[in-house]
Amino acid sequence: MQRADTVLALSVGDPSGIGPEIAIAAWRLRKRAQVPPFYLLADPALIAARADALGVQVALADATPEDAAARFADALPVVGLDARFVDTPGTPATANAAGVIEAIDRAVADCFDGRAAAVVTCPIAKKPLYEAGFGFPGHTEYLAHLASRRTGSEIMPVMMLAGPELRTVPVTIHIALTAVPATLTTELIVETARITAHDLKTRFGIEKPRLAIAGLNPHAGEGGSMGLEDRDIVLPAVEALKAQGIDAFGPLPADTMFHPRARAGYDAALCMYHDQALIPAKALAFDEAVNVTLGLPFIRTSPDHGTAFDIAGKGIARPDSLIAALKLARKLADTDSRNAQA
Template sequence: MSVLALTMGEPAGIGPEIVLEAWRLRAAHAVPAFCVYGDPALLAARARHAGRTIPIAETGPQEAASRFEDALPVVPAARAMSDTPGTPDRGNAAGVIETIRRAAADADAGRVAGVVTAPIAKKPLYEAGFSFPGHTEFLGHLAEGFGHGPVRPVMMMAGPELRTVPVTIHIPLASVPATLTTEAIVETGRITADGLARRFGIARPRLAVAGLNPHAGEGGAMGGEDEAVVRPAVERLRAAGIEAFGPLPADTMFHAGARAGYDAALCMYHDQALIPAKALAFDETVNVTLGLPFIRTSPDHGTAFDIAGKGLARPDSLIAALKLAAAMAGRAAAGPER
């Protein structure tokens, strides 16, 4: 039985705690088998700090399944990491990057069923020379290094009632109109439709495409981008055989009746996609990376330094990410439903 690779995330954040809790609740919440890529000593120390008795087994990914029921399987990082909850240390950056790299390599090679990543802190990574905006872009770079050619990863927020995909992500709102292009919308839509078919089993995905401006520009009265940039992208997606429609006013796209008419909403910028997804199901929404040659999911929250080490972190979103990754892995070989 193949397991999922779960990276420990930022050592000073809540990542180690929610990893431990996900394993502790494995039976009660039917958590799929996983192995943690991280520092076993740090995990053991964080468990003791929380008053938990959690056995830890250092192992390789291919032996992890046989250990999962009795101990938390950990693929040990080559570098030890400091355990200072709430206070990130850039000295941990090399270890954090190593765990992501090794987990991705094992997923690409088929030694694990997919990758689930606990949250990372970007600032200490940047201070140590990390040159990628975040997890998503780094995983795309790694996939190219594994020999897959050009890779364009796409972020999807997937919850029980809504899936959203931002076309532009971590850029200032003021930069969105100049950055947004018809080609970017088309490429994002194609990757989204392919991911919905291959990873979610939806034979003919339906994409609702949001407008950029209020009221989708109202025919140019509130901005010309919707007619000049967004509408041509929708037309090109439809010409390619993808069931896309829009541009739609974003303020009327996310109520229950509207959601019933599509499988994913293609949004023009970060908050347009993430606010409705998190508002509807904060603890159950999962960050999914489409466009990679392997499965990758993540919780929809960050490192939460303010509560790290205080026993307040909830593992709900991480457990949801593990379950979704396992479901996608089980569906991958079967192909879309008909």
């Protein structure tokens, strides 16, 4: 039997979204798409019911993390949760919050305890979680909380969108655009870039990562005529990174950073706010881009899309981004393991 840590832990996400069906679809494409072995943390009854409702033939195996890899070729391994789900495709239910959180908790625990090589997460919806008392802005922050609690040290997570042609990192993430200038600091940019460079080297296998640093304002402030943040906050961060031996350059006008010739000059682009990073990443590779959380003591990837409640249960959701997330998680875990053994 294969070692347990050769398998990936996939949390189902919000079961009222497309998580269950893209997990089923990814398993059904396992041979053609060369999907690495994974097990699904979910309510087995819901997965069976969803497959039946979609008219999909899928063999399900009541699995454990330890035997999931060996069973993957013949059946979708489902590791059952203590919580049960209500099956309401397209309509999020607060009653499902306990199971959504349990799936994430157990995936992370399996990584820490050597039962899984990486965590892959299907999309969650924040509103039903908030209604159930969930106290975190989103997946990324909750994963950092779990890691911090487990390691006893404060973990700073960094969000990366990784596609075939572009990697982008937002320095500020899930905050209002009006809050960005006050939140952005030289220290935050430096720490985000430091974590990005470290993980590009240790997990992506890039020996000397090149980081392009975007400006906040149009034309990167144009010498202070369009805002002082680029001169007073971003530029000192770039200089500090260079002093630390990190190949960083900028601040760059964001409107000229993402054409093919510009992309050839860096390994990742650090952007100052959410949409500055996610718009080019999704425009270039909506079905292939992967959300990667850097800075964690375990590998975590996810599709770059949301729960897609509008199409849930209709059988039209594409599993491309989830398959890309599974394959990238496997690749990153393998690189991380080789570096650990070196």
